[in-house]
Structures are given as structure tokens and as C-alpha cells.
Amino acid sequence: MSVATALDVPFRDGSTWVQVTTPDAPRPEALPLVVLHGGPGFCHDYLRSLSALSDETGRTVVLYDQFGCGRSSHRPEASPDFWTPQLFVDEFFTVIDRLGLETYHVLGQSWGGMLGAEIAVRRPEGLAALAICNSPASMELWAQAAERLRADLPDDVRAALESHEAAGAYDHPDYVAATQEYDRRHVHRMTTTPQDYLDSERLVEQDPTVYHTMNGPNEFHVIGTLRDWSIVDRLASVDVPTLVVAGEFDEAAPETWAPFVEHIPHVRSHVFAGASHCTHLEQPQEFRALIAQFLKEHDAPPE
Template identity: 45%
Template sequence: MSTTNESSAIPISEGEMVWDVPNAGKECKTWYRIYGNLKSGVRPLVVLHGGPGVTSDYLTSFSALTLERSIPVIIYDQLGNGLSTHLPEKMGDIGFWIEQLFLDELKHLLDHLGIYENYDLLGHSWGGMLGARHAVRQPRGLKHLVIMSSPASNKLWIEAQEVLRRKLPQDVQDVLDTCEREGKTDTKVYQNAVGVYYSRFLCTLAPMPESLQKSFEWMEKDPTVYLTMNGPSEFYMIGPIKDWTILDEVHKISVPTLLTNGRKDEAADSCMYPFFKLVPRVRWIQFSESSHMAHLEEHEFFFQVVGLFLSE
């Protein structure tokens, strides 16, 4: 593990976890970064990035919790992404890129860092789906869960995207419809149309924050995970993840749980409501000026809300 000089206000360290990934065909490493000190006596927070297939770069602002509340924060790049091991040879292998792979990775990381007996967990988007699944198994060390802009079922997600998509300018809708019908989702014109959607429902800040742009750049360099599990876009979901649901298990989440989303979020209220209805110890905060990236769009208020919840 090597200490970096990104900030003089808090200690920052980085490391790699080597772990055995069945059928990977090579040694695999998961890269992580720690803000703060895991031996400080303050319960750490593990933050799970979205995608599946982006990186943790857009989550670096979670260091605010370390600066303001001395909460150690761990971010990491899930396998296949960013600074972790890439497996482009597994493109299209839906038997390899499965949810359990990433649940195993999380468990290995908690053990590797020595925090499995006492930690909090926050998952954003796909990361919230992983976090929820982890929580229904009631691991003894999990104390708080934050589900940030995540669906309880991708059937609900897909339905919500159809509603949002029809709010786009008609010419943008026409491009999306035509490219999807003709199998041209890898074209520049399609990606530009997707960008219009993202600017309204994924991140309303312009220009796009550098940290978020970096995550997207990584995915452009190696889209293996995203294209295999999800599909060409947030709303054209044709990968196996389209059938994901936790509706039959969500009532098993026993720890205090905070739900968050934005008023203009692609993770619409209808996607998240089952968590609110079925999780026994739950509260829900919506950020009125945000879409899918409240930690960037309403930075100060977001970290005030999350920090207070984790400090209870």
C-alpha cells in the first residue's frame, strides 16, 4: 500500500487486493483507495460505484466525509474497470460477469482490509443494487446501508426510462429509436443523443465534472462489463441485468437504511419505492436540484445528510 499526496488534510492510501477469480484465466487484482485511517476507531464507509462498468473516479468527493467527520472512506474499482484487472477477452460472457462475482469481490475486500466486523456501506446506482443484495444476507459487521439512486427491480427501471425518454426533444427520440432499431448503437450520432438524456437525468452540471468524465472515459476504453451486463445505454438495457430484482428479498435488510435520489433522477421514485415500503428501518431523502449524481450536484447538502445518518 502506498501513500499518496492528493491532500495534506487527510491521509490517503492506495493498494491492490489479489484474489482468486474462478475461470478468469489469469491473476486478478482489485484496486482501492482509502481516505483516512482504518485504525482511527471510527467505523469506515465502503462506497460501491455504479455501472456496471464505470469506475470509482466520480466518487472521490466522498472524501468530504473524512474531512468533515473523520469517517474513513474506501472506494475501489470493481473487477474489469479502471485500475483493477481488465478482462476484455470476457466480452459477451454472461456466465462470467454475474452479480455474485462482484458480491464475492466485496466480501474479499472487507476481509482484506480487516473491517468485516464493523463497516457501513453506500452503493450508488448499480452499486446500490449490489449493496442491497449484500445487506439481505445480513452480514454481522454491516451497521448502516445507504442506497443511492438504485432500483429495487430493473423492470421498474426500464419502465421509468421509457417515461423519461419521452420527455426528450422529438428529434433526439427519433435518433435513439432509429439507431436501436437498425443496430447502430455504437455510432457517434447515437452516443450524442444518449448524451442529451444524460444531461437531463444523469448529471445536470455543465460542463460535466472532471471526475465523472474520467469514469466515462475508462468505460469508453474498455466497455466489456457494461456492454455484457447492461447493454448500449441506461435505457436500452438488453443484457442479463435487465431481469435483476430484489423485491422478494428486500424485507430481509435489517440495518438502518437511507434511500436517496434526485428529483430529476433516472432512478425515479417508482424504482425506489419498494425499498421504502419493504425495508423495516428506512428513511428517504430526495434532493430537489439533482438528477442521478446528488453528491456532485448538491455536494454540501448531500454530505450533510449522509454524514448525519452514518453518525447515528
């Protein structure tokens, strides 16, 4: 069985909580995988199942809570301009350096895929391959897709969303219930919400600073500092093999991730039928099998 070890990595004036899972039977050619969670600020918990890739592929798997959430240092008093993509790029390289990872793969889910793209366009020497999962290439495209998906909601749900957004009443029970209907269709299409997801949700509710500042009150009402973010015009700089993954009913609709496929030179994509935004929770074995095969193709050659 794999072994999970936690450590705190000093970053800025605080620390980043990191979990390193090492396999019982490591494959020498299998490069470490660094997993980037979404949100921003949603914590690693809902991605815990990806640690199974350690034993399944014989590689080290690294998950961490990004600065400002979960078990890492929190800064609820920080000004909005503190929370930038560059902050999290810097944090990533701090973690990589602390762990001594010279060559590695990156998998990012949702915001994590956006962050993974931000890392890849900088062409770090150690990056071997990138998996962008359920992620948009620009928040304008994300917002446009959200409007289209919202238009398909029942009339009473749309009315609740619109009236409470106009009033700024994002914590009103009717508004919360309306957002949950959107989530059931496009975030996690499951009868019972997995505990891993609930754990992340609980932690972000305890301190929503990063999520509310950068994103907004929920998945589809993006009024935070990321609302104008785009990486479309920089994607040609990505020089590593890239896999783009999405679900058939994903809130990251095809038009949001199409620029990754159109502009990254070495790229392929896969859409999971019947799945939505949390594909890795809805179809865990199939998701991990796809990722495992992609990583294996781009591992270090045997010596």
C-alpha cells in the same frame, strides 16, 4: 489532512484496486465507510469527492474499482455468465476481509446501491448501516421509468434513439448526441460535466466489457444480463438501518426505488430538489451532509 493509500487486493485470478482514505483526526466511534460505484463497470473516479467524508466525519473511507474496470484486473475475454452480481458480492467480502474491517457502513450509488442491497440481504455480521443512492430495486422498473422519461424528450431526439437502436448503431454520432440529451436531463444536470465523471467515462470507454455485458450500450437501453434483475422480493431480509437517496429529476425515478422504502423494515428516504442521478456531484456539500448525519446516527457507541 486525510491520507489516501492504494493497494491491490488479490481476487479470483487477478486483483482489485482499493483506495483507503484515513482522517487526520479520527473519531474512535466513527465506523469505516465502504463506497460502491455504479455501472456496472463505471469505476470509482466519479465518486472521488466522497473521500472528503473522511476528514468531515473522522472516519476511514474505502473506494475501489470493481473487478473488470479501472485499475483492477480486466477480463474482456470472459463469457457473459462470468459477470454476475454474486461475483461482485464475493469481491466486496474479499476486500472487507483483506482490510480487516469488522464493522462498517456501506454506501452504493446507482448499480452500487443495487450491489449494496445484494450484500445487505445476506445479513453480514459487520454491516451497521446502508445508504442506497440513485438506485432501482429492479431493472424492469428502471426500464419502465426510462421509457416514461424518453417519452418527454423532443421528437427528433426520440426518433434518433429509436432508429439507431433498431439498426444496432449505438456508436452513430446522432445516437450518441441523443443519449447526451437524456443525460443532461436525468444523469447530471450541470452546465459543465465534472472532471471526476469524465475520468470514469473515459475509463469505461477504454474497456466497456462489464458495462455492455451487464447493462447495455447506455443508461436507458438495458439489454444486458442484468435486464431481469430484481431484489424486491428479498428486501424484507435487510436488517440494518437504510437511507434511500434520489434526485428530483433522477433516472432512478420514484417508482424504481419505492420498493426499498416499502419493504426494508428500518428505512427512510430523501429526495434532493433540482438534482438528478449524480446528486453527489450536483449538490456535493448537501449530499455529504445528509450522509454524514445518517452515518453518525448509526456509528458505534462511544466506549
